[in-house]
Amino acid sequence: xxxxxxxxxxxxxxxxxxxxxxxxxxxxxxxxxxxxxxxxxxxxxxxxxxxxxxxxxxxxxxxxxxxxxxxxxxxxxxxxxxxxxxxxxxxxxxxxxxxxxxxxxxxxxxxxxxxxxxxxxxxxxxxxxxxxxxxxxxxxxxxxxxxxxxxxxxxxxxxxxxxxxxxxxxxxxxxxxxxxxxxxxxxxxxxxxxxxxxxxxxxxxxxxxxxxxxxxxxxxxxxxxxxxxxxxxxxxxxxxxxxxxxxxxxxxxxxxxxxxxxxxxxxxxxxxxxxxxxxxxxxxxxxxxxxxxxxxxxxxxxxxxxxxxxxxxx
Amino acid sequence: xxxxxxxxxxxxxxxxxxxxxxxxxxxxxxxxxxxxxxxxxxxxxxxxxxxxxxxxxxxxxxxxxxxxxxxxxxxxxxxxxxxxxxxxxxxxxxxxxxxxxxxxxxxxxxxxxxxxxxxxxxxxxxxxxxxxxxxxxxxxxxxxxxxxxxxxxxxxxxxxxxxxxxxxxxxxxxxxxxxxxxxxxxxxxxxxxxxxxxxxxxxxxxxxxxxxxxxxxxxxxxxxxxxx
Numbered sequence: 001x002x003x004x005x006x007x008x009x010x011x012x013x014x015x016x017x018x019x020x021x022x023x024x025x026x027x028x029x030x031x032x033x034x035x036x037x038x039x040x041x042x043x044x045x046x047x048x049x050x051x052x053x054x055x056x057x058x059x060x061x062x063x064x065x066x067x068x069x070x071x072x073x074x075x076x077x078x079x080x081x082x083x084x085x086x087x088x089x090x091x092x093x094x095x096x097x098x099x100x101x102x103x104x105x106x107x108x109x110x111x112x113x114x115x116x117x118x119x120x121x122x123x124x125x126x127x128x129x130x131x132x133x134x135x136x137x138x139x140x141x142x143x144x145x146x147x148x149x150x151x152x153x154x155x156x157x158x159x160x161x162x163x164x165x166x167x168x169x170x171x172x173x174x175x176x177x178x179x180x181x182x183x184x185x186x187x188x189x190x191x192x193x194x195x196x197x198x199x200x201x202x203x204x205x206x207x208x209x210x211x212x213x214x215x216x217x218x219x220x221x222x223x224x225x226x227x228x229x230x231x232x233x234x235x236x237x238x239x240x241x242x243x244x245x246x247x248x249x250x251x252x253x254x255x256x257x258x259x260x261x262x263x264x265x266x267x268x269x270x271x272x273x274x275x276x277x278x279x280x281x282x283x284x285x286x287x288x289x290x291x292x293x294x295x296x297x298x299x300x301x302x303x304x305x306x307x308x309x310x311x312x313x314x
Numbered sequence: 315x316x317x318x319x320x321x322x323x324x325x326x327x328x329x330x331x332x333x334x335x336x337x338x339x340x341x342x343x344x345x346x347x348x349x350x351x352x353x354x355x356x357x358x359x360x361x362x363x364x365x366x367x368x369x370x371x372x373x374x375x376x377x378x379x380x381x382x383x384x385x386x387x388x389x390x391x392x393x394x395x396x397x398x399x400x401x402x403x404x405x406x407x408x409x410x411x412x413x414x415x416x417x418x419x420x421x422x423x424x425x426x427x428x429x430x431x432x433x434x435x436x437x438x439x440x441x442x443x444x445x446x447x448x449x450x451x452x453x454x455x456x457x458x459x460x461x462x463x464x465x466x467x468x469x470x471x472x473x474x475x476x477x478x479x480x481x482x483x484x485x486x487x488x489x490x491x492x493x494x495x496x497x498x499x500x501x502x503x504x505x506x507x508x509x510x511x512x513x514x515x516x517x518x519x520x521x522x523x524x525x526x527x528x529x530x531x532x533x534x535x536x537x538x539x540x541x542x
Binding site for chain 2: 293
């Protein structure tokens with residue numbers, strides 16, 4: 001039980017610390033591909049600190065939803081962060097680790113964000129919420145199928161057990177893992193509102209989805225929203241990393257183990273963030289009605305994964 | 315006992331299927347040609363791995379021939395034709411949208427898997443052969459789906475080529491066609507590509523027969539030039 005307490009504290013602190021780094025790193029990569037120098041790697045930390053100090057302003061139309069959403073969002077994300085061990089896998093994980101609960105925590109945060117978008121009564125917020133919900137209606141079934149495939153491949157619903165298993169194997173032995181990682185990469189792109197789906201950098205009303213919903217938030221509320229977005233991205237990245245390249249993840253707590261795991265995770269996260277940045281720079285934003293084709297590719301890959309797994313078990 | 319060659323082959327299967335999924339949804343002609351070239355490259359790698367495992371020289375020749383024709387010559391001809399018909403993208407789909415094509419292709423793969431599962435025990439002890447057969451036949455059906463759902467002639471050719479790749483994959487793992495037949499198939503393929511490329515040139519870029527003849531004229535000159 002003691003190790004679980006240690007795990008909860010360490011994992012949460014680590015997620016909070018490392019998440020803004022990946023956001024800035026993706027921005028930096030994109031800037032380099034465009035021939036700019038880009039913001040410093042600490043920029044997202046500065047942004048969050050700055051916003052924390054600022055005054056919160058509410059629209060006179062807004063209700064309680066607007067006030068509680070940032071806190072709910074960060075709570076959901078931090079709860080979800082316990083499901084994805086980034087440094088070491090605790091031996092006992094009472095009550096946490098169910099993969100569908102993880103999914104529901106992410107969706108609950110999204111739901112409240114969409115409500116908050118509507119709450120202020122501005123047109124942009126409503127548009128953003130409507131788009132986000134439309135996209136969710138298409139992507140969520142695909143996400144559920146991909147996660148179900150994950151559960152099928154590892155024969156467990158507990159994420160901690162999945163990672164323990166993936167630690168013991170290599171990609172070479174397991175083509176299904178390679179396939180499911182491709183699906184997870186598509187989900188990472190979609191869920192963190194990256195370029196073929198949404199543009200995280202724009203404030204143009206024509207294209208924005210995620211940005212439109214948080215347009216009415218201000219001050220510390222906005223900081224919490226940005227932070228929870230960053231955490232969501234780290235969690236999905238961590239999921240992909242732990243499944244595709246779990247090397248370095250410790251099985252037991254210990255000073256050396258955790259040090260190695262921290263260094264390894266940051267290294268792998270940096271690589272993945274650069275890959276995401278390059279991917280984002282190399283594709284154009286898709287039209288809204290072409291997006292299902294992208295989602296269906298994730299579905300196709302998940303389906304083929306199940307087939308491969310069936311074949312492997314013959 | 316796990317053999318390295320078979321494990322690598324499995325990973326190549328994964329990539330072949332990904333390329334098939336991309337062929338269904340991609341719209342840009344140039345990337346379609348590149349994906350086809352990559353897919354053929356993957357098949358030749360599979361043949362090489364099988365050669366490494368079994369030591370049958372025919373497989374080595376098949377790999378070399380595949381690289382020469384399907385990775386170099388055919389994509390080159392297709393790009394040449396594409397340049398002449400001034401189209402960059404194939405945006406039109408008939409009967410099926412890309413999304414439903416992907417859904418149907420998953421269903422097709424599943425049906426193939428199910429129907430092959432009946433006589434799996436007759437095939438071989440290692441399931442990589444069974445996998446190769448399933449993926450080969452699925453690729454064949456996906457090629458048919460591309461022919462069926464695309465409107466432009468030149469993308470239909472890609473569909474046909476994908477079908478042929480499926481047959482090659484199937485024959486690598488199950489049928490063991492004699493080498494001479496493989497060579498004949500590839501020769502046929504090249505002639506067919508040249509012919510259908512000319513047709514595609516006519517069908518895709520013109521509306522009437524007269525216009526077609528007028529356009530064909532400089533094109534035939536191009537072929538004569540190539541022969542010299």
